[in-house]
């Protein structure tokens with residue numbers, strides 16, 4: 001079977017919502033990844049976000065380290081995170097900056113000057129990512145036929161609120177610098193992993209490298225599609241109905257000569273949300289064994305915050321940074 005990532009056209013959502021929702025459901029039950037085109041994030045806004053990201057990464061290392069990650073917000077340097085802690089000997093060859101939500105230009109975490117002076121722009125982009133995420137989640141809710149009394153198509157909006165004090169959604173600017181050091185032995189630049197939240201939106205630019213384990217054994221490339229967002233779904237909360245597909249950033253020859261930038265927006269239910277079965281007759285009643293959580297927690301109800309913390313602890317275990325206090 002040849003696997004290809006589906007491209008889902010979000011135009012005219014109100015008129016075409018049942019078709020779009022079915023396409024989303026099919027994609028999430030099988031491959032776990034899909035592209036979204038004709039979404040509501042203007043291309044200029046994405047380009048500006050990439051330009052701002054470059055401005056930050058061009059700063060001297062001391063300026064970046066001054067805003068080192070804490071409580072999952074801030075800067076992570078090269079080799080700090082291991083997205084595949086069971087296999088990787090060295091951390092990922094990438095830098096990252098994690099933002100929390102911006103609300104009316106208020107931002108409660110450390111910010112370097114280049115970002116502080118662009119707060120309105122960052123807020124616009126980040127809240128637009130959130131709105132797009134909620135829009136896609138609405139398609140999930142339609143496909144799952146969530147009963148009206150449970151919130152119907154707005155079911156996921158209830159737990160995904162940008163201005164919720166328990167919102168743990170993260171906008172992340174990533175850079176994979178060129179010229180991999182000769183001491184760097186990993187065949188990947190970001191280890192194979194599944195994401196930690198409800199839905200991830202990913203923006204790629206110029207340089208590819210993302211691969212998806214579509215068939216569960218073989219890797220296929222997730223090429224850059226102009227103005228498309230790549231979406232990835234959640235298995236934990238859907239009791240395995242949706243596939244959280246393994247993905248990684250592999251080394252390509254062009255990575256020797258070109259920096260690779262990407263942007264992710266990680267959707268999360270508010271941290272106090274219990275991840276009980278989604279009220280849908282399509283969702284399996286029981287949660288299958290989940291390899292990312294320890295045995296004693298397999299039959300327990302975890303909150304979104306518990307689950308996130310487990311995954312973050314694993315990915316940063318070799319680093320001394322305190323992530324959530």
Ligand SMILES: O=C(O)CCC(=O)C(=O)O
Nearest residue numbers: 174195210247249262264
């Ligand atoms: O940089 C990319 O293309 C992928 C990043 C990613 O998968 C992640 O940060 O979870």
Ligand SMILES: [Fe+2]
Nearest residue numbers: 193194195247
């Ligand atoms: Fe990822």
